[in-house]
Amino acid sequence: MTYAIGIDIGGTNTDMGLVREDGKIIARANIPTNAYTELKPYIKDMMGCIDRLMKENGVQAIEGIGIGAPNGNFYTGCVDNAPNLTIKGVLNFEEEIHHYMPVPVVLSNDANAAAYGEMVYGGAKGLTNFIMFTLGTGVGSGIVLDGRLVHGSTGAAGELGHAILVPEGRLCSCGRKGCLETYTSARGIVQTFCELRKETPDYAGELKAVDDKDITSKMIGDAANHGDPVALKTYEHTGYWLGIAMTNAVTFSAPQAIFLMGGPTKVGEPLMKPLRESFKKHLLNIFAGSCDIRMSELAANEVAILGAAALIKMKI
């Protein structure tokens, strides 16, 4: 058995995992990212954790260290000016880690890592062309083409959450209008629900007494699964929009499958049924039958570590 380290860097926490080649996370550790303002002590403590994880589990050697990080640049091994990190500037993780351990280091962003993790450890095993959509606060994506992650010329390719779905549509946090993210992220789903509820003066469902600002996509998901008509309609719209976005992605790379993960997908059929219908309706006929929609097979609390560890497979 061989082993790799997967590291998921978030603004608050940095999670590390020792991952066996069969995709089992043998042991985990974490340090608070926001306790650091300098790279060197941060990496020092990170490497201390990794050293301990290896020793405690009798692992002598690892294939490498994979890192999923906001603004992680695959080409340079650096994190470039990530707005939500307390450590500022262009951070050369690869160089700094090599002071401790001369193993391959691979960085990418979290949606890319999730896609690659699905290929190495999850439901995309054996596939060479697929796309992962991650729904959460925003919408991310990772694209695998001919077995390789698509990083493009800048390293930032695969930002399908910011493809414009509706010209002059909803205002996005990126400052532009009509991005997919504004319709199918958790926030987008809440906005759709609130808009539909407003258009339904006789709404008497379970969220009647909850203010717009207190509604979450989880509440809407639960209501939909209880048969709430406005919540169900919300997911009809969401599935419709996401289905169009997915067929657009198919015109680009003709994937074998499109994977879906993230909190807002947990609602299940209220989203999946209209999504499949929209995908089928909007798919260009030459692609009919060539691509299906699947749920990620990785556990929500493991995907970030597994995805990061999987990135190492690109370098060995």
Place this chain on the structure above:
Amino acid sequence: MTYAIGIDIGGTNTDMGLVREDGKIIARANIPTNAYTELKPYIKDMMGCIDRLMKENGVQAIEGIGIGAPNGNFYTGCVDNAPNLTIKGVLNFEEEIHHYMPVPVVLSNDANAAAYGEMVYGGAKGLTNFIMFTLGTGVGSGIVLDGRLVHGSTGAAGELGHAILVPEGRLCSCGRKGCLETYTSARGIVQTFCELRKETPDYAGELKAVDDKDITSKMIGDAANHGDPVALKTYEHTGYWLGIAMTNAVTFSAPQAIFLMGGPTKVGEPLMKPLRESFKKHLLNIFAGSCDIRMSELAANEVAILGAAALIKMKI
């Protein structure tokens, strides 16, 4: 100097060219595609032409034969049931050609060939990530990523003309609604002009006396360059739509450049100015400055042959 053969298969004519490695077309020949209903005699005559082109020009050997064809399947070397060919069925060009000449044979569709031709012989020399949009009766595209043409899992990737730009928008010839093609093809441009003219009862421009059904995109282009306000507005809309489509493509593959070719682009600034403005306005900020829009540098009457010949570079 080495040589390749480029073949452009259209429904009416099949154009062949002997191409020198520096991109000069040494000699050309053609046969009428629609005079054939069987593959064998068609290939026999094609190979006769190629043999003659080589002999007449003292060329002993070629690197291979590249073919741009409707429904050309890169993976199989076949043309699969092309609706506009009089030779029906799945046509195994590669196998049939090998009865005459044991050289590499590569097939792809015409927009893919144009993209690859731009990389080998035109303005994309030295680029490894770019996208070609071809505007004509329809809108085609060819995508190059990490120096390779994107064919996807089916061989049919790169159909950005059928990405849905406006959900529930204009009806497309593919049967779906809102495809980019319905807004930015020659037909789309004519439709936009006719719609805008209808909304402008006091229109007194040079196309006032021309019926909707007789308007061509060439006429609208000329009128725009003469200052016709409705024609200019037509290209403002066209550039706006195409700019959004291009920024959406950037979110996918982060190209270094987007190339543009085809009849409707010949109008020049009336299209290019609003296109550049829309592209700049709609580009996600992380891609700012990483990608620009360029015109194809290949001659309109050479691109099909050169693109087809260039495909051979993928196999050698």
